[in-house]
Amino acid sequence: MATLKTNTLTGTSTAGSIAVTGEGNSTTTNLQQGLCKCWVNFNGTATDAASRDTFNVSGMTDSATGNYVVSFSNNMGNANFSGVAVQGNNDATNAGVNATSAVGHTASSASGIETSNLDPASTDFQQISAVYHGDLA
Amino acid sequence: MSNLLVQNIKHTNNTTAATVSSSGGVAVAGTLAVTGVHTVGNNALYTSDAGAVTQNLVQGLLKAWSKVDGESTATVNDSFNISGITDNSTGNYTLAMTNAMNVNTYSQTHSANCGQQAIISAATGAYRLNTGDSSGNSNDVSVICSKVSGDLA
Numbered sequence: 122m123a124t125l126k127t128n129t130l131t132g133t134s135t136a137g138s139i140a141v142t143g144e145g146n147s148t149t150t151n152l153q154q155g156l157c158k159c160w161v162n163f164n165g166t167a168t169d170a171a172s173r174d175t176f177n178v179s180g181m182t183d184s185a186t187g188n189y190v191v192s193f194s195n196n197m198g199n200a201n202f203s204g205v206a207v208q209g210n211n212d213a214t215n216a217g218v219n220a221t222s223a224v225g226h227t228a229s230s231a232s233g234i235e236t237s238n239l240d241p242a243s244t245d246f247q248q249i250s251a252v253y254h255g256d257l258a
Numbered sequence: 259m260s261n262l263l264v265q266n267i268k269h270t271n272n273t274t275a276a277t278v279s280s281s282g283g284v285a286v287a288g289t290l291a292v293t294g295v296h297t298v299g300n301n302a303l304y305t306s307d308a309g310a311v312t313q314n315l316v317q318g319l320l321k322a323w324s325k326v327d328g329e330s331t332a333t334v335n336d337s338f339n340i341s342g343i344t345d346n347s348t349g350n351y352t353l354a355m356t357n358a359m360n361v362n363t364y365s366q367t368h369s370a371n372c373g374q375q376a377i378i379s380a381a382t383g384a385y386r387l388n389t390g391d392s393s394g395n396s397n398d399v400s401v402i403c404s405k406v407s408g409d410l411a
Contacts, residue, residue, distance in 0.1 A: 125296050129303040129312060133285060136309040153307045156318030160365040160407035174363035174408060176317045195311045205405075207367045209377030213386070217376040218349065219394025239394045248377045250365040252407050257306035257313065 137257075158202070159253040161191055165208070165236060165245045187236040187243030193229075195257055200227045202255025208236045209248035217246055224251065229258065321364070322355050322406040328370075328389060328398045339406075349389040349396035350378070357410055358383040364408025371401040382411065 130152070132138045140149040159177040163170050170183040182190035204224035210217040221241070225233035234251055238244045267276040277285045303312040324337035332345040334353075344352040359382045366385050368375040374390035374397075387404060391397040 125290075125292055125298060127299075127302060129305065130315060131305040133287060136305045137307040139304070153304060156304070156313075156315070157320060157407050158313070158318065162363050162365045162408070174361065174365070176407070177313060195306065195313060198306075198308045205367045205369070207375060207377055209379075209388075211377075211379065213350075213378050216350075216378045216388035218374045218388040218390035218396060220376065221374070250367050250377060252365055252367050252405060256308060258308050258310040 153257070154254075157252050157254055158195075158197065158257050159191070159193055160251065162248070162250050163189070164247055165189060165249045166247050184233075185243065187245055188225075189234045189236075189249070190231050191234060191251065192231045196229045197253070198229065198256035198258045200229055202227065202232075202253055204232050204234075204251060204253045206234045206236075206249060206251040208246035211247040217248075220244060220246065222246075222249065222251075317409075320405055320407060321357075321359065321410050322353075322404075324353055324402075324404050326351065326353070326402040326404070327400050328402050329400050330398075332398075346386070347396070349398055350386070351389075351402070352384050352386045353404065354384040355406070359406070360409040360411045364406055366404060366406050368402065368404040370399045370403075372397055372399040375402070 137153050139152040141152045143150050161172055161175045161178050163172040170181040170189045172181050177194050179194040180192045206222040206224050208217050208220055208222045220238045222236045225235045236246050265278055266274050268274050274287050300316040302315040304315045305312055322339040324340045325335045327333045332343045334343050339356050341354045341356040362380045362382050368387050370389040372391050376388045378386035378388050389399045
């Protein structure tokens with residue numbers, strides 16, 4: 122086995138663009154574009170929407186019931202990134218499938234997450250996960 | 259120990275293949291091809307898309323993904339780092355991971371073609387999810403996609 126040891130991967134032609142060969146060996150794809158730029162697992166029932174585990178998150182804001190803001194440590198390049206969120210009650214018999222999560226307003230520095238039941242009424246959930254893909258600044 | 263003191267590595271046609279900086283960095287001019295299986299350390303950084311910052315490479319990688327048919331006998335159609343699925347009950351599935359996560363606080367996101375999905379629980383070696391119909395009742399569905407981000411063991 123060969124081991125490539127390095128501290129920083131930077132493109133030669135364009136610093137933020139490195140090509141990697143795809144699994145099928147027929148194409149290359151952009152390494153940076155394929156990386157998750159932020160992920161978070163947080164407790165939406167806590168008063169401060171306390172995060173359990175994160176990457177590239179500088180802080181959480183509990184704006185209102187079922188309404189949260191995830192702030193990024195390193196900003197995105199614009200507000201047009203892709204975000205996905207899912208909720209749960211941490212309860213096998215009432216998981217929270219009768220509910221929905223949405224990534225709402227976005228800015229280059231933060232993203233809103235809204236969770237609600239099917240009425241729909243804004244609702245806090247014990248388990249909320251989100252991931253973000255797009256262009257870092 | 260032998261030392262090779264060099265600033266440039268060139269092809270015999272005088273094309274520069276790599277340049278060694280005074281701080282010890284190496285810039286490869288062309289394609290860097292490593293023969294065999296190669297490993298990237300978990301402290302590796304990458305330069306961001308717009309070049310303004312660096313972030314940890316391994317933290318940005320998905321640690322597992324799957325596409326599942328949850329109807330009748332639940333089947334994993336395609337996956338990465340998924341060792342199997344258990345159909346616990348209607349709309350209730352456990353996906354086991356080949357390489358376990360380090361802690362159970364990772365981020366898991368799911369999408370089901372019914373439009374309703376929820377997290378049930380997480381353990382280092384597996385995670386459990388729920389899918390439902392538009393009324394919010396547990397229901398088996400034919401397309402369930404899930405992704406796991408976080409720290410591998």
